[in-house]
Amino acid sequence: MRDFLIAAERLTSRLATAALYLAGAGLVLMTLIVFAQVFVRYVLNNSLHWAEPSAVLIMGWFIFLGAAVGIREGTHLSFDVLLMVMPAWLQGIMHTISDIAIGGFGIGMTLYGWSLAAKASSNVIPGLGVSRAFDFAPIIGGGILLVLFALERVLRRLVGLRTLRFGDLVEE
Incomplete structure (x- = not known):
């Protein structure tokens, strides 16, 4: 199990890195689209009909990708004041409970997102035509x-591994 988890961690580390680069590229692309829209509107006195809906769509991607990577790396917003006064063994349990709740939230996002997508699939985004x-x-x-x-964070904790930074595994 431990060797499998180490190999899986390398894969998810690459996935997280790719998601982070994709989120960064999305942020740059969205900024360029908004800049182009402002330029075309105020300098050329025209409008790019696709700019606003595409910028919003791209923004959704970089927000959710960045948040997922932040959760994986333990850098996402958290409230750790109570953890600072707990013994180490209890901190691990609390982190595991938190990760299970996050996984449940992810399941909800996936299922309800899919349901919303199915309900909205017959409608078209104005300006994009998709x-x-x-x-x-x-x-x-x-x-x-x-x-x-x-799931990766819970399993790593169960076998005594933790991640310091992208891909560097150490013993707990």
Whole structure:
């Protein structure tokens, strides 16, 4: 199990790195689209009909991808004041409970995101001409990553491994 988890950690580390780069690229792309829209509107006195819906769609992706990576790496927003006064063994239990709750939230995001996408699939995003289901794809993708990363964190803790930074495993 331990060797499998080490190999799986390498894979999820690469997945997290790819998600982080994709989120960064999305942030840059969204900024460029908004800049282009402002330029075209105020300098050329025209409008890019696709700019706003595509920027919002891209924003959804970089928010959910970045949040999932933040959860995996333990850098996402958390409230650790109580953990600072707990013994180490209880901290591990509390982290595991937190990771299980995050995984449950990811399952909910995936299932309800899928349901919303199915209900909205017959509608079209104005300006883009694609199915409204694409609006919910970031929720589904982010939910899947949350489940994967939360499961990885729980399993790593169970076998006595933790991650300091991307891909560096150490004994607990």
